[in-house]
Amino acid sequence: MGGTPDYFAEVFHEDGFGELALLNGPYRVLGRGSNLLVDDGKLPFGVVRLAGALTKVWPVVGGEGDAVFLEAFSGVSLRAVARMALDIGGGGLEFGITIPGSLGGALRMNAGAHGQEIGPLVESLAVFDPKKGAFRELRKPEFSFGYRSLSVGGSSDESPFLIKALLLLTRRDPRDIRTTMDAFLSRRKATQPSGVFSCGCVFKNPPLPIPPAGRLLDLSGLKGACIGGAMVSKAHANFFVNVGNASASDFFRLINLARTRVLKDHGVELSLEVEVWKG
Ligand SMILES: Cc1cc2nc3c(=O)[nH]c(=O)nc-3n(C[C@H](O)[C@H](O)[C@H](O)COP(=O)(O)OP(=O)(O)OC[C@H]3O[C@@H](n4cnc5c(N)ncnc54)[C@H](O)[C@@H]3O)c2cc1C
Known part of the structure; x- marks a missing residue:
């Protein structure tokens, strides 16, 4: 679902970034679109995605003691990075096997599950600086992660084009990594909708001790609520699913309904986790 951008471009290798400067007008970076709600109609920006050689992940030799390093371009899927971590016996990214999307999207969103997030694993980031037309390597504390x-440089408004990341994992027996991944996958299957079109959790969880967004939505009786083709999942109330030809506008209206009900019933103002690309 969603509208049409000015243009769609894929960058296939590191040398391809020079050509981005030739494209007219602003653009946004697309990972795999698993955290996006894109408006209907014409979109006033282009969309750029990493492809080809920029979807690779590889082990980095030389980690001392229990340190296991892994490097990847941002276009690779987070699941592929988690599988590489499994292959080389790097623990800490087991949760990544459950999260759809690219490494770039995971970094931008500080994706996490099962009490862990990707942020603490990141040693360095390579970003593309469009003004200079060059790459820049960032090391802590030049970047930091918060909840999603x-x-x-201290600003979450600046949204750099993330090209590559170096992750530091901890040596762990691959059999144990596999067991943890399997447990996470089973838990997810039991608690979240699968085989449906969704954009993951729509709202951020409010700070503790307020119950999670899904619980508040459930208490407000919103499971199964439907507007057009958009429905609040019956399996997990913080997942809104496309049950057939939903428009972005169906989703926006359902989001407004849910927010209004939760504010009225619980006095909690929910903020969006899903990112909206407005036309
Ligand atoms: C079924 C389902 C379950 C989910 N479960 C979880 C979960 O457990 N935990 C969780 O945290 N999230 C979850 N999500 C949300 C989503 O998977 C994550 O936010 C994911 O990290 C987004 O990655 P993406 O590549 O799809 O990013 P997109 O949705 O394409 O983009 C998200 C943001 O990242 C930016 N971005 C993407 N790539 C780059 C790049 N290379 N450089 C700069 N910016 C970039 C985009 O511009 C956008 O701002 C779930 C989603 C679904 C559909």
């Missing part, structure tokens, strides 16, 4: 956010 990445800040560069």
Whole structure:
């Protein structure tokens, strides 16, 4: 679902970034679109995605003691990075096997599950600086992570084009990594909708001790609520699913309904986790 951008471009290798400067007008970076709600109609920006050689992940030799390093371009899927971690006996990214999307999207969103997030694993980031037309390597504390956010130079508003990341994992027996991944996958299967079109959790969880967003939505009786083709999942109330030809506008209206009900019933103002690309 969603509208049409000015243009769609894929960058296939590191040398391809020079050509981005030739494209007219602003653009946004697309990972795999698993955390996006894109408006209907014409979109006033282009969309750029990493492809080809920029979807690779590889082990980095030389980690001392229990340190296991792994490097990847941002276009690779997070699941592929988690599988590489399994292959080389790097623990800490087991949760990544459960999260759809690219490494770039995971970094931008500080994706996490089962009490862990990707942020603490990141040693360095390579970003593309469009003004200079060059890459820049960032090391801590030039970047930091918050709840579903990445800040560069102290600002989470600046949204750099993430090209590559170096992750530091901890040596762990691959059999144990596999067991943890299997447990996470089973838990997810039991608690979240699968085989449906969704954009993951729509709202961020409010700070403790307020119950999670899904619980508040459930208590407000919103499971199964439907507007057009958009429905609040019956399996997990914080997942809104496309049950057939939903428009973005169906989703926006359902989001407004859910927010209004939760505010009225629980006095909690929910903020969006899913990112909206407005036309
Ligand atoms: C079924 C389902 C389950 C989910 N479960 C979880 C979960 O457990 N935990 C969780 O945290 N999230 C979850 N999500 C949300 C989503 O998977 C994550 O946010 C994911 O990290 C987004 O990655 P993406 O590549 O799809 O990013 P997109 O949705 O394409 O983009 C998200 C943001 O990242 C930016 N971005 C993407 N790539 C780059 C790049 N290379 N450089 C700069 N910016 C970039 C985009 O511009 C956008 O701002 C779930 C989603 C679904 C559909």
